[in-house]
Every structure is written in structure tokens, then in C-alpha cells.
Amino acid sequence: MTAKNLHIKIDEMKTNSGLIKNLELSIGKVVNENYNEPMGPTPMPSVTTLRDWDLTLLNKYKPFYMPDCDLCCLCTFGKCDLTAGKRGACGLDIAAQSSRIVALACSIGAACHSAHSRHLVHHLIEKYGRRYPLDVGGLNIKVEAPITRLVTGIKPETLGDLDDVLAYVEEQITQILAAAHTGQEANALDFESKAFHVGMCDHIGMEVGDIAQISVFNYPKADPEAPLVKLGIGSVDRTKPVIMCIGHNVVPSVGIIDYAKEQKVDESLEIVGLCCTAHDMTRYYTRGRIVGPISWELRFIRAGLADVVVLDEQCIRTDVADEAAKVNAPVIAASEKNCVGFKNRTNDPTDAIVDDLVSGKVLGVLILDPDKVGEVAVRVAMKVAPMRKRKNVLPTVEEVIAAAKTCTQCKQCQRNCPQDYAVPAALKDAAAGDLSKLTDLYEYCIGCGRCEQACPQKIVIHSLIVKAGEKAMYCEDNLCRSGRGAVSDVEIRSVGGPIVLGEIPGIVALVGCSNYPKGGKDVYDIAREFASRRYIVALSGCSAMAAGSYRNSEGKTIYEEFPGGFEAGGVLNVGSCVANSHIAGAAIKVANIFAKRNLRGNYEEIADYIHNRLGAVGLAWGAYSQKAAAIGAGFWRLGVPVIVGPHGSKYRRMLLGRKDVPENWNVIDARTGETVNVGPSPEHLFNVAETKEECIVQIAKLVIRPNDTWKGRAGKLSHYIDLHKRYMGVMPDDIHLYIRTPADIPITMKDEIQKILEEHNWKETTIPDPTLLPRMVRKMKE
Amino acid sequence: MSCEPWQCAEIASTKKANPIPKPEVAVAMIQRAAHPIIIAGSNLTERYMEGRPAIDFIIELAKTSKVPVVATAHMVGEFVKRGYQPAAFMNAMEIGQRVADPSWMGLDRKGHPDLVILVGMPYYMQALILSGLKHFAPTLKTMTLDNMFHVHASWSFPNASLDEWANNLKVMTLKFGGN
Ligand code: SF4
Numbered sequence: 006m007t008a009k010n011l012h013i014k015i016d017e018m019k020t021n022s023g024l025i026k027n028l029e030l031s032i033g034k035v036v037n038e039n040y041n042e043p044m045g046p047t048p049m050p051s052v053t054t055l056r057d058w059d060l061t062l063l064n065k066y067k068p069f070y071m072p073d074c075d076l077c078c079l080c081t082f083g084k085c086d087l088t089a090g091k092r093g094a095c096g097l098d099i100a101a102q103s104s105r106i107v108a109l110a111c112s113i114g115a116a117c118h119s120a121h122s123r124h125l126v127h128h129l130i131e132k133y134g135r136r137y138p139l140d141v142g143g144l145n146i147k148v149e150a151p152i153t154r155l156v157t158g159i160k161p162e163t164l165g166d167l168d169d170v171l172a173y174v175e176e177q178i179t180q181i182l183a184a185a186h187t188g189q190e191a192n193a194l195d196f197e198s199k200a201f202h203v204g205m206c207d208h209i210g211m212e213v214g215d216i217a218q219i220s221v222f223n224y225p226k227a228d229p230e231a232p233l234v235k236l237g238i239g240s241v242d243r244t245k246p247v248i249m250c251i252g253h254n255v256v257p258s259v260g261i262i263d264y265a266k267e268q269k270v271d272e273s274l275e276i277v278g279l280c281c282t283a284h285d286m287t288r289y290y291t292r293g294r295i296v297g298p299i300s301w302e303l304r305f306i307r308a309g310l311a312d313v314v315v316l317d318e319q320c321i322r323t324d325v326a327d328e329a330a331k332v333n334a335p336v337i338a339a340s341e342k343n344c345v346g347f348k349n350r351t352n353d354p355t356d357a358i359v360d361d362l363v364s365g366k367v368l369g370v371l372i373l374d375p376d377k378v379g380e381v382a383v384r385v386a387m388k389v390a391p392m393r394k395r396k397n398v399l400p401t402v403e404e405v406i407a408a409a410k411t412c413t414q415c416k417q418c419q420r421n422c423p424q425d426y427a428v429p430a431a432l433k434d435a436a437a438g439d440l441s442k443l444t445d446l447y448e449y450c451i452g453c454g455r456c457e458q459a460c461p462q463k464i465v466i467h468s469l470i471v472k473a474g475e476k477a478m479y480c481e482d483n484l485c486r487s488g489r490g491a492v493s494d495v496e497i498r499s500v501g502g503p504i505v506l507g508e509i510p511g512i513v514a515l516v517g518c519s520n521y522p523k524g525g526k527d528v529y530d531i532a533r534e535f536a537s538r539r540y541i542v543a544l545s546g547c548s549a550m551a552a553g554s555y556r557n558s559e560g561k562t563i564y565e566e567f568p569g570g571f572e573a574g575g576v577l578n579v580g581s582c583v584a585n586s587h588i589a590g591a592a593i594k595v596a597n598i599f600a601k602r603n604l605r606g607n608y609e610e611i612a613d614y615i616h617n618r619l620g621a622v623g624l625a626w627g628a629y630s631q632k633a634a635a636i637g638a639g640f641w642r643l644g645v646p647v648i649v650g651p652h653g654s655k656y657r658r659m660l661l662g663r664k665d666v667p668e669n670w671n672v673i674d675a676r677t678g679e680t681v682n683v684g685p686s687p688e689h690l691f692n693v694a695e696t697k698e699e700c701i702v703q704i705a706k707l708v709i710r711p712n713d714t715w716k717g718r719a720g721k722l723s724h725y726i727d728l729h730k731r732y733m734g735v736m737p738d739d740i741h742l743y744i745r746t747p748a749d750i751p752i753t754m755k756d757e758i759q760k761i762l763e764e765h766n767w768k769e770t771t772i773p774d775p776t777l778l779p780r781m782v783r784k785m786k787e
Numbered sequence: 788m789s790c791e792p793w794q795c796a797e798i799a800s801t802k803k804a805n806p807i808p809k810p811e812v813a814v815a816m817i818q819r820a821a822h823p824i825i826i827a828g829s830n831l832t833e834r835y836m837e838g839r840p841a842i843d844f845i846i847e848l849a850k851t852s853k854v855p856v857v858a859t860a861h862m863v864g865e866f867v868k869r870g871y872q873p874a875a876f877m878n879a880m881e882i883g884q885r886v887a888d889p890s891w892m893g894l895d896r897k898g899h900p901d902l903v904i905l906v907g908m909p910y911y912m913q914a915l916i917l918s919g920l921k922h923f924a925p926t927l928k929t930m931t932l933d934n935m936f937h938v939h940a941s942w943s944f945p946n947a948s949l950d951e952w953a954n955n956l957k958v959m960t961l962k963f964g965g966n
């Protein structure tokens with residue numbers, strides 16, 4: 006797409022066979038061009054096109070590096086010890102190495118989403134043709150692919166158009182990966198810029214995948230009232246054969262659902278999903294069940310609940326096949342990315358594959374045809390379930406106590422537990438017959454199994470925990486709103502003003518994985534806190550599951566308690582990982598639809614708008630994956646602050662503002678060209694919150710923007726102060742930095758704040774039309 | 788008392804912490820510092836010794852040693868609730884970044900800290916901040932007061948039981964109090 010050897014454009018031509026209008030032809034590809042918006046300055050940016058914008062942000066939010074490893078072992082010059090200023094054999098220092106790892110992690114994440122989308126687009130084009138029209142929300146959505154339009158300048162209309170968009174993304178990911186080779190990029194900030202670039206591409210990759218699947222599989226289309234679907238292990242009918250699909254790519258699950266429906270056995274089966282496949286499965290088929298995140302894999306399999314395990318791609322435990330073998334559950338690997346060492350049986354007769362799996366002749370097979378996966382999975386499940394009789398490997402309570410008695414209290418389990426959980430103390434009590442501490446661990450445990458790997462006594466600690474939590478496990482019967490996909494243009498029109506003016510205090514997006522420091526309840530608490538305060542709360546992926554897993558005092562889940570619209574006090578589940586693109590998309594659409602800024606190829610202006618005016622914050626409380634890093638990077642480039650939970654510190658660098666350095670907070674007033682100090686708004690671009698309490702307060706602060714109206718700022722500050730007092734126990738110490746004029750002071754706190762302002766020698770400032778782009782001043786004058 | 792990293796995978800390469808053999812040594816090192824600070828994290832209300840939360844021990848130590856405390860996470864309220872006013876409260880990464888910046892003049896603007904004492908954050912997070920300081924503030928001295936060995940610090944107490952930890956903190960408090 007970037008290099009065109011031949012390009013012909015015909016506005017109107019009469020031929021013997023008819024009239025041709027708006028025909029564009031370029032190197033063998035036909036693009037029907039109905040996109041009237043003028044092209045902005047940066048369509049299909051190369052690796053360096055937006056570098057100045059990145060460096061502007063990185064100057065404001067400087068990286069704080071915390072190397073997770075002192076060494077580099079990426080090439081045979083090494084291993085190199087990079088401790089405290091030492092350079093490697095190639096000359097690299099630890100700052101550049103740290104940011105190289107960030108760029109690599111983001112590249113892996115972007116490659117993962119984009120390859121997932123590539124598979125979807127290939128598969129769907131093969132089945133439905135290149136001309137299959139895209140439809141993500143009917144007449145309610147005119148801007149169907151805001152990120153794609155913004156970055157590439159392409160307005161995709163058919164599946165075939167998505168093919169072209171992905172080609173751009175794939176080229177950029179390759180360029181960034183190349184920069185990470187030994188003896189390439191030398192500078193830490195340039196690696197950061199590259200991480201931003203690949204993060205931006207990741208957002209396009211996600212958008213492509215989700216709009217393709219929404220269009221073809223007819224998912225809910227920007228529907229605030231998308232159906233409520235069952236969530237939790239307790240929602241699974243254990244009397245029926247259970248097919249458990251793990252991963253993120255819905256295509257094999259669709260094969261299973263379609264076959265089961267065709268054969269009219271879908272009501273006699275349970276088709277359940279773990280991780281984002283579960284979201285996408287239930288967007289397609291509301292009888293599907295969402296079991297939970299990656300951390301639920303071991304407990305579900307060990308409890309014997311899966312009769313057949315189907316693996317697609319991403320976030321699948323790599324020992325699933327071994328675990329499934331222990332409970333006689335056959336495995337079907339259905340993705341080229343994860344073949345699990347199984348023989349490829351794609352071209353074998355279905356009867357033979359079914360026989361081999363049912364008889365146990367083979368433990369698993371690789372099948373790369375999703376329709377065949379569907380038939381094999383359903384037939385095998387129906388036959389295997391009565392034979393397996395829910396065979397499981399959970400110990401009895403007596404066995405738990407007996408195992409606990411063999412514990413020597415060596416503490417290896419705790420020292421190997423990523424959460425540092427006090428397993429030995431729980432086992433000490435269990436040995437005396439008290440399982441309560443083990444039961445508590447069930448709620449928090451992320452199911453990684455590292456404790457078992459370390460135990461010299463070979464105690465199956467995780468199984469003990471699951472047994473102790475069994476009762477709670479079978480009570481997990483909750484509701485999740487099926488992923489609604491995009492935010493409609495109508496919704497954007499009605500809330501754009503209140504958001505930008507600060508009257509809706511902010512948009513909080515809770516996204517990502519389940520590496521929670523203390524279980525998923527924190528996600529529910531955070532979401533509920535902000536929804537109750539009439540922020541807009543958007544959720545996706547494992548966070549959307551965690552939020553749905555708890556109930557209020559009236560027994561309602563969060564999706565029943567709050568409306569599902571993009572509105573004040575709305576709690577919306579956009580869907581799976583790839584649906585995160587709709588959150589970024591909504592921010593972009595506010596700039597485009599509400600503020601009427603041109604979208605097409607106009608990245609910097611839109612990011613500048615979002616950064617300075619849109620009070621949006623991303624929270625990935627349990628982020629662990631490279632995909633989460635890439636999603637974060639895409640938001641960083643848009644200028645949207647991202648918070649991670651304590652484990653997110655392992656991403657090894659933060660992007661922090663310094664509120665004690667006033668000159669960092671200058672912006673240009675686009676009306677006058679003058680420099681105005683707007684205080685630390687938003688204060689950070691990427692930061693860790695150590696505890697839930699701190700996280701809530703950080704969110705309330707990070708939605709503050711230079712452009713807030715008086716009323717909006719006063720509202721935001723009253724939430725910030727109230728939450729700070731509640732969760733931190735004291736008044737914030739930086740209020741004076743956020744008061745620009747006396748009208749910003751929340752009315753009920755006037756006296757208290759007036760005193761603070763006097764103590765700090767506070768001076769009134771103006772509210773600018775804020776921008777970080779000098780060229781926007783000229784533009785405004787024109 | 789082992790001097791392996793408490794969380795087994797948190798290993799270091801060539802620059803590893805020196806173990807603090809006994810609490811009196813830690814006291815002497817803190818007394819030698821011109822601008823020490825304590826950065827106190829969220830586990831201090833989660834971990835108990837002798838039936839009391841660790842924060843109580845740190846408050847006693849801070850009072851007698853007069854070393855200013857920066858409370859991270861939501862700990863400020865916990866300190867205040869117990870009648871102790873920390874010198875500052877700040878996000879853990881923010882204070883980490885500031886002490887890594889040689890131009891930062893400290894909480895009281897009287898000088899950059901020369902000894903940074905960390906205690907009570909989630910182990911892996913504290914390890915990362917210490918790693919950041921080891922690499923990017925190589926002249927700064929760092930110390931940890933937990934009962935978990937931190938390889939990236941300059942000085943760390945070895946892995947120890949809760950009783951030993953309580954004892955270490957109590958001995959330090961007594962020594963600073965002139966006993
Ligand atoms: S890439 Fe550079 S720092 Fe890493 S091992 Fe090779 S020479 Fe050493």
C-alpha cells in the first residue's frame with residue numbers, strides 16, 4: 006500500500022457496459038473510493054513519522070527504568086553484564102536494553118493481535134469473499150474504524166479492505182523487530198518511540214480483527230443492551246458433556262457451535278470458554294458460558310469438568326495437554342501457532358480422528374480446519390463424557406489433610422509463588438484440620454502452579470487449594486454483559502460535550518488480564534466505585550469477567566446494576582482483547598464527531614486533542630501479557646494515561662511526570678500562542694498503583710485535563726478529594742496545583758481549600774485552549 | 788538466615804547486596820548518613836509480628852531514629868491513624884524516580900538523600916525499585932529493613948523469621964533511643 010507503482014483514478018467514465026464512478030486502481034488492487042475527508046499530514050506513518058510527537062510526550066513523562074534483569078543474553082557476544090553503567094559487547098547500555106525489551110514486548114503483543122486478526126480475515130475472506138461488507142453498527146455508526154482511518158487514511162468497507170490495512174501493520178511490526186537486532190537502535194528514547202509506534206499498530210490490528218468478526222458473525226453491534234450471558238464455573242451444567250475452548254480466536258468455537266446446532270445437540274452440550282474466546286463465543290452464541298480467565302484453567306481441568314479441551318491461540322497454559330491427560334480429557338489443538346506437538350490430522354477422515362481420541366489411542370490432535378474441529382469436538386465430547394464420569398484429580402478432604410501433614414514448612418512454595426502467598430501457614434492449619442486459610446487462598450490464587458513445582462515433598466498445592474475452595478467454585482454463577490463492540494456515533498454525540506467540558510468526570514477503562522495481587526474483587530470494587538460516581542466505565546477481557554463475578558447487596562451483578570451504554574454511570578463490556586480497540590476508537594471519535602477534527606491521517610492533532618481534553622484513564626489491574634504492553638503503548642501514543650497493578654512494575658519502566666518541576670507542565674494556548682502552565686494534568690502517562698485504594702485515588706486524579714471547564718474541574722476535584730480522604734485517610738497535598746481560578750474550587754470545600762492556597766502562595770492562571778503542537782496555533786489563527 | 792533472594796527468581800548478576808549481620812550495624816550505617824529517608828510500603832499493615840502490624844514497629848523506629856518517612860500507596864492514613872505524621876506521602880514509583888535523580892534536593896530541599904531505606908512493599912516491586920536505583924543511581928546507598936533478602940540493595944537483612952524480624956526492628960529502635 007505504501008509503494009504504488011501504478012495508480013489510476015477515474016472520477017467518471019462511460020463505457021459500453023455502463024457508467025463507472027470513483028474508480029481507483031493501484032497495482033492490481035481496486036479501491037472504491039467514497040471517502041471524502043481530506044487526507045491529513047501523516048497517513049500510514051513510518052517508524053519515524055510521529056517521532057517528534059513521541060519525544061514531546063517522553064520529555065513530559067520521563068522513563069523511570071527498573072531493569073528486571075541485569076544481563077542481556079540476546080546474542081552470542083553475550084551474556085553481557087549491564088550493571089550500573091557497564092555497556093555490553095555491542096555498546097548497549099541498560100537503559101536502552103530496558104526500553105528494547107519494552108519495544109520487543111509491545112512487538113510481540115502487536116504481532117499476536119495482528120496475526121490473530123490476519124487469521125480471522127484470511128479465514129473469513131476464504132469463506133465469504135473479499136467483498137463481504139463491514140457493518141459494526143448499522144446506521145448508528147458512520148465512523149466504523151476510527152483507528153484505521155486515523156492512522157492509515159483508509160476507510161475500510163469490505164473484508165478485502167482489511168487485508169490492505171493489515172499489510173501496513175505487518176510491515177511496521179517487522180521494522181520495529183528489526184530495530185531490536187544487535188547493533189541497531191542505540192537510544193533508549195528511540196526505543197520508547199518505537200514501542201509507541203508498534204503499540205499504535207497494535208490498536209489497528211485489534212480493530213481490524215474485531216470489526217471483521219462483528220460484521221461476519223453478527224455479534225452485538227454497539228448495543229448497550231447486549232444480552233447478559235452466564236459467567237462462572239457454577240453456571241456450567243455438569244450433567245452434560247462439556248467442551249472447553251481456551252484462547253482468543255473464536256473461529257474453532259464457531260465451528261463447534263455451528264456443528265452442534267446443525268446436529269440439534271447444542272442443548273444437550275455445554276460449550277464453555279476461558280479467556281477472550283469465551284467473550285467472543287458468547288457474542289456469537291448466548292448459550293455459551295464464560296468460565297473465567299487463564300488462572301481458571303488448572304482448576305477447571307483438575308476438577309474434571311472438561312470432557313474435551315479445544316485450544317486456539319494466546320494465553321493458554323503450555324502444560325494444558327499434560328493436565329488434560331491426567332483426567333482423560335482429549336485435546337484438540339486448532340491453531341498453527343500452538344500445535345502442542347500433536348500430529349496434524351486435518352486431512353484425515355473424521356471418523357478415524359474421533360475413534361482415536363475416544364479410545365485414548367492419542368491424547369490429542371492438531372486440526373487446522375475449524376469445521377472439522379467442530380465435528381470432532383462435539384462427537385468426541387458426546388462419547389467421552391459418559392466414559393470419563395467427570396474423572397478428576399482433586400483430593401478428598403482427608404487427602405488434603407494427609408498431604409498437609411507431609412509439609413516440612415520449608416517455605417519453598419511461598420518463595421516461588423509470584424504472589425508471595427503464605428502457603429506454608431495455610432498448610433500448617435490444614436494439617437490440624439482447619440482448611441480456612443486454604444479456602445481464602447482459592448479467592449486470590451492465580452492458578453500458576455509454581456508452588457507445586459518448587460515443593461520438595463511433591464504436594465499438589467494448587468489442587469489442595471481448589472479442593473478447599475470447591476464449594477465457592479460451584480457457587481460462581483454470575484452474569485456478564487456480552488461484548489457490545491463499538492461505541493455508536495449517537496452515544497459519542499450525546500456525551501462528547503459533557504466529557505470534554507469535564508461534566509462527566511471521566512472515562513475509566515478497566516482492561517486486560519488476571520494477574521491480580523489479591524483476586525478479581527478489586528476490579529469489581531474499582532468499577533463500581535466509579536460507576537456509582539457517574540464516570541463512564543468501560544471493560545474488556547478478563548477485567549470484564551472479574552467485574553461480573555460479584556454481586557451487590559441486592560444480589561445484582563454490576564451489569565444488572567448499571568446501564569450498558571457509553572453514558573454517565575454506564576458500565577459497558579466492549580468484548581475481548583481485540584475489542585479494546587473500541588475504547589481507543591471512542592476517544593478518537595470524540596475528537597472527530599464531537600469536536601469535528603479531521604480524522605484521516607491526522608494522528609498528532611487527534612492525539613494532542615485527546616491528551617489535553619479527554620479525561621480518559623486506562624487501568625490494567627492484572628496486566629501480565631505482552632499484548633497488554635502493546636495495548637498500553639497504543640494508549641501512551643494517544644496521550645492517555647495508563648495505570649497497572651503492582652505486578653505491572655515488571656514491565657520495567659514507568660513514564661512519570663514530575664509535579665515538583667513546574668516547567669514540565671507548560672502547554673501552548675492555541676488562541677494566543679502563549680505558554681501557559683496548566684499544572685500536572687494528567688500527571689503520569691504510565692504508572693503503578695501499589696494497592697486498590699491508591700489506584701482509585703490515582704484514577705480520580707489522572708482524569709484531570711488542562712481544558713476542563715470550571716464546573717468540570719470543580720467536579721473532578723471534589724471526587725479526587727473525597728476519594729483521597731476516604732482511601733488515603735488525609736487531604737491530598739497537591740490540590741493547589743489543580744486550582745486555576747477560584748471557580749475551580751468545589752463549593753463545599755471552599756474554606757478548607759482557600760487556606761491551602763494561601764499556604765502555597767497560589768496565583769490565579771488562565772484556562773488555555775491547550776496544545777503541545779506549535780502548528781496548532783497557526784491553524785487557529787488561520 | 789539465608790542470603791538468597793526471598794522470591795527465588797529475583798536474582799542479580801555482579802552487584803549483590805551485602806547482608807546486614809546484625810541490627811546494630813544497620814543503626815551505625817543510618818547514623819553515618821547525612822540525609823537518610825525511609826520509604827514505607829503497603830505490606831506494613833498486612834504483615835504481623837508478635838500480634839502487631841509491622842507499621843507499629845516502623846513508627847517506633849522512625850520516632851527514635853528521626854529518619855523521615857515517605858509513605859507509599861495508601862499508607863499515609865495508616866500512619867496518621869496511629870498518631871505518626873510521615874514527612875511525605877507519594878506513589879512508590881514517584882519517590883523511586885526522585886531519589887534516582889541526583890538533582891532532586893530531598894523532601895526538605897536540604898540535600899539529596901544519601902541513604903534510602905525501603906521496607907514493606909510487595910517484594911517484587913521493592914526489588915524492581917532497588918534495581919532501578921542500583922543501575923541509575925550507582926552512588927546512592929540503599930538498605931532494606933524487611934525479613935526478606937533483597938539482592939539489589941546495597942545492604943539487606945537476610946531472610947529471617949517473623950520473630951527475628953521483630954527483634955531486629957526492636958533492637959534498632961532501642962539503639963536509636965540511646966539504649
Ligand atoms: S545484544 Fe549486545 S548487550 Fe546483548 S548480549 Fe549481544 S552484545 Fe551483549
Ligand code: SF4
Nearest residue numbers: 412413415416418460
Ligand atoms: S514447599 Fe512443600 S514442604 Fe515446603 S513449605 Fe511448601 S508445601 Fe510445605
Ligand code: SF4
Nearest residue numbers: 422450451453454456
Ligand atoms: S498456584 Fe497459587 S499459591 Fe501456587 S504459586 Fe501460583 S499463585 Fe501461588
